[in-house]
Amino acid sequence: MSQFPSLEAALKHFFGYDNFRHGQKAVITAALENRDVLALMPTGAGKSLCFQLPALLKPGLTVVISPLIALMQDQVDALTDNGIGATFLNSTLNLDQARSRIQAIFNGNIKLLYVAPERLFNEGFQQLLTDVDQTIGLTGFVVDEAHCVSEWGHDFRPEYRQLSRIRRRYPRTPCQAFTATATQRVREDIIDQLALQNPSFHCTSFNRPNLYYEVLPKDRKSYTQLLCYVRQRRGQPGIIYCSSRKKVDELADRLKQDGVKALPYHAGLADRLRADYQEQFIRDDVPVMVATVAFGMGINKPDVRFVVHYDLPTNLERYYQESGRAGRDGEPAHCTLFYRAGDIKRAEYFIELKEDEQEKRIAYQQLQKMIDYAEGIDCRRTIQLSYFGEQFPGDCGGCDNCQNPRPVEDWTIEAQKFLSCVARCRERYGMTYIIDVLRGSKKEKIIQNGHHQLSTYGIGLDHPKEAWKNLGRSLLHQGLVAETSDGYRVLKLNARSWEILRQQKTVKIAVERRQTAQEILGISESRLDAKILFGQLRQLRKQLADANWVAPYMIFSDATLRQMATRRPRTQADFCLISGVTSAKYQGYGEPFLAAIQEFCASQQPPKPQVNGTQLLTLQLYQQGLSVTEIAKRRSLTAGTINEHLATLLQNGEITDLDRLVKPAAQVEIEKAIATVGAESLAQLREHLQEKYSYDAIKLVRAKLLQTAKSA
Template sequence: MGELVALMEQDDIGTRAQHVLESVFGYPAFRGQQEDIVRQVALGGDALVLMPTGGGKSLCYQIPALLRDGVGVVVSPLIALMQDQVDALAELGVRAAFLNSSQSFDEMVQTERRLRRGELDLVYVAPERLMTSRCLELLESTKIALFAIDEAHCVSQWGHDFRPEYIRLSVLHERFPDVPRIALTATADQLTRQEIIERLQLQDAAQFVSSFDRPNIRYQIVEKANARKQLLDFIESEHSGDAGIVYCLSRKKVEEVAEFLNSHGINSLPYHAGMDTAKRSANQSRFLREDAIVMVATIAFGMGIDKPDVRFVAHLDLPKSIEGYYQETGRAGRDGAPANAWMAYGLQDVVQQRRMIEESEADDSFKRVQSAKLDAMLGLCETLSCRRVRLLEYFGQSATACGNCDTCLQPPVSFDATVPVQKLLSTIYRVEQRFGAMHVLDVLRGVESDKVKQWEHEKLTVFGIGADRGDAEWRAILRQAIALGLVAVDHDGFNALRLTEAARPVLRGEQKIRLREYQKPVSQRKKAVKPKGYVESDLSAEEQTVFDKLRWWRVETARKHNVPAYVIFHDATMREIAKAKPSSLDDLRHVSGVGEKKLETYGAEIIALMAELA
């Protein structure tokens, strides 16, 4: 009998969840594991959800919160984005609010009263606020439907987005043992996943791990020559008029690159932690609300960004880890349409990241983990095989060659580099492992610089033994030798190159080395081929006219409501409207992305617009 009742409850939950999906969010069907996750949490179970950006994680806690009694409490570190998230829910008819440090005291008190009176479906809370005794006592006096811990990888001390306050979130299990918890992240290797489970006490939680593959994203890593010019060529040839994000390591570089792009007619804005808070917030708001803006930023920007039509993410500096790279590139193409992840990568990137690890104040175990993560990132950059396969392998998932990354589309040529590497290692040894890359390569190539003459290194037997290759070729070989761990860089202020233990068998001829053959960077002037299997919705000339009119209407409507344009409708929904040309509210109701609240709010305007264009 008990089993029958349980089955009936599950069937009822499934029916109700489907109704909420259609009537509130306007979608005809769940995707992937969404339905199973919603059922697990709505029935009171805990869940750990690993789902790529754009996979629909938010529905996995929003729908259970609407199905269960009480308010869904969403723990999120994204204070700057909470207002947009609440506005988007309000457009759907969901009663939502937030509690964080950006509010005045009166605003906070008003939200707290709404919570006590049961007038909210969802409340977003910053972890710092959640941990206060005032907030915990408030929640204990409130009926809680569930706790959703977003960006759960922030709990990991080994990770790229560690937030100390996340470690204390185990208090939720201790003080609210009967309230289901769902932890969600788009990025977690096995080490991070285990840490999430232990620190949040989710040992008994059901785990839902979706494929990390983002097939609409094309991965491309190029040899760094003149990085800013290469970036400009990439944007002009493949993404003119598109929204994008460019990541740089330093604040100064962010400012310089934004200024450079603006000087070449690309509408760009800077974003970094050193900017005036009001200016930084204004730039983020413009990026979210306007079209065709390129945001040049440090990695402080982007976590949780919901803008669906970011068409490219570019890196001008090497990320510290594959998790960081995956998280950042994942901000492109959230709408499922073709997008690019582009990076310029060179020798200095390797040296700089190694130095940052060595000079950090962390303990040895942390440095070892960070070095291993960097090695994996370098392996992705230097791979001779499919980048997507390498990326997914890192997260413990298998794949076949994708046909949609640079190494698949233009396979790199490998060569037996044993002799050139031996020449390089011998030169480093003969100059007594006391000099940096420029001097070592001058000796190797036989360049009689002032420094070479000063140290009389033109008299060495290795002087000129690499004259058959150019400077750029040797830099590529040196970079790969460092990536392979054959050469290390001393961070003593001189960046002296030295040999590692791994260099011994190579010098003795006991180990063969294969490397990527150097390819001279070429200017990107041709429009790239669209990714295989992913084409943008082909609109006829008439449909394109309707779509353009809808976009104009959306911009004006978003401005009146003071929300980002995509909060009104996504491009995908408007394309469907342009194709369907609905003549009645009932016709419009069947378009994906049009829920009851949006139908009520905007339906008449859209039908009137359709009539004008008929």
């Protein structure tokens, strides 16, 4: 480095930057000292520069082991554009091209050579390395995407396991391993498999503060929601991940039919076509890429503004890396996961195809962490970062849970019960088992183990299973209890657990707030009806535009129409408060829109059903204490008909006690479903609830909500 007065001067000379990003200089310094290095740096932290700059400052050749051809080509192109000697050897080259590049290496024109891991064990390449080592010198090995070496990682590749053979062959040549994601177990595996000697370990924060994380419910209307999502970001680069090639093709076609410029990307497409589509995306010719997880690794596109996962990823590590392809330029970006419990079954199906039992256990454990993230009500960053062993205080302001925070309650007593049960079960079981003991389950395993005789057996019946699960997750996220990571999710007490049990520490957790009937029905209206009204207003705008020979946007913008659909002004004064509505616009076009909104609102308020004689007879029998089955038998009617009567009676306030008909825990779940997908379609509600509850139960809860909202 003698030709440069400082590392900063070298940075400026080769790459044009004035300053290093956080953590880069320490990694580069260790590499220049010829130490083995393990560096964990999230996407966008500049890890490539951490091995490129040392390679340029040291004599000889640095070999970079990279898993994807696209990754090699992209980095080599970027380096050569800067006038830096770099090349790759892979299967895309013909014999003459390969010979030319090898000659350039021996001429001293190449400082960085990129290769795939399998090439390292080719006899011809082994001889090339020997010749390089004996002539110009082999300066170092760099293993990029090093998590691929570990079966505990999200992208295990068996060929990476062989890299230790290279270390044994060149024991004095330092090795640097880089990855954007790795748990503690994966880190240990990388060090072991790559035979890193006393490595200099560097870990920058996994937090990506410019990314906004959210989870949205996935149901029949998810495509409409996705379409609105993409249209709101019209022209912005984005990636939509799907779990299968078929889904990728179907979704890309559907988006194109709806006017979105989108392309598919998966391994089933011809290589040339994939390369063409990728190039169109990088050049901003096409903003949206619908892809399987094969797309994105190593793609140098820093301005991706959104990443959507339309299907549930199999583990949190993979989700972190794939969502992290958004906002690599440091500007704000969105990361959205569409989630439904039914996606879990698909993931479990593929796990069951694994033959190795250890791999199955690992995969199930990783899947559960992903489910915890999708269903969690704590700060999404807290959940993510705790997975990587990083403590985060929460309240990030950059996720859906923090922007719409749940109430925080003191659950110290419940935490003591939970942890006491873990202790009394001798720290041998997972969360589900502990909750079953707390709630007095009569499962055979609990009886066989004698845990029905524990003092903690049945002391948790005051809360539903989901509430205990929320507590358990929160304790894990806050580091107040530990969990084994060997494929068996066994809870273990730690020092902080004992502080709680000794009453030295309190526990506060975010809890679900039960919404009022008005809020539930209001959310239903704003989320679903607004989309219908928005569509109607767009149609009206098109008609007026055609009649007046103007472009639709010149009448009112989409943003203005969305405000109309959400706020639904009923008067001229309210209408003119909408952003984008001027007095001139109102004079020209306002009245037809106002009339359309008024008509829509009137249609959304059906008259309350009237109680008739047969329903009153059902009411009399119900008030005598008869069950639905008994009333149906007495009246020679079906139970479904009796429940229809009871729903009408509930909606009219003739019956007020719903608990007798539907269990309180079921009411809570059905209310949540109504808040999410709306009260209009019983079929959609039942699908969203995974057919857990009958149509009758859903009708009864809906009727009670309508009555409560009206009387409030």
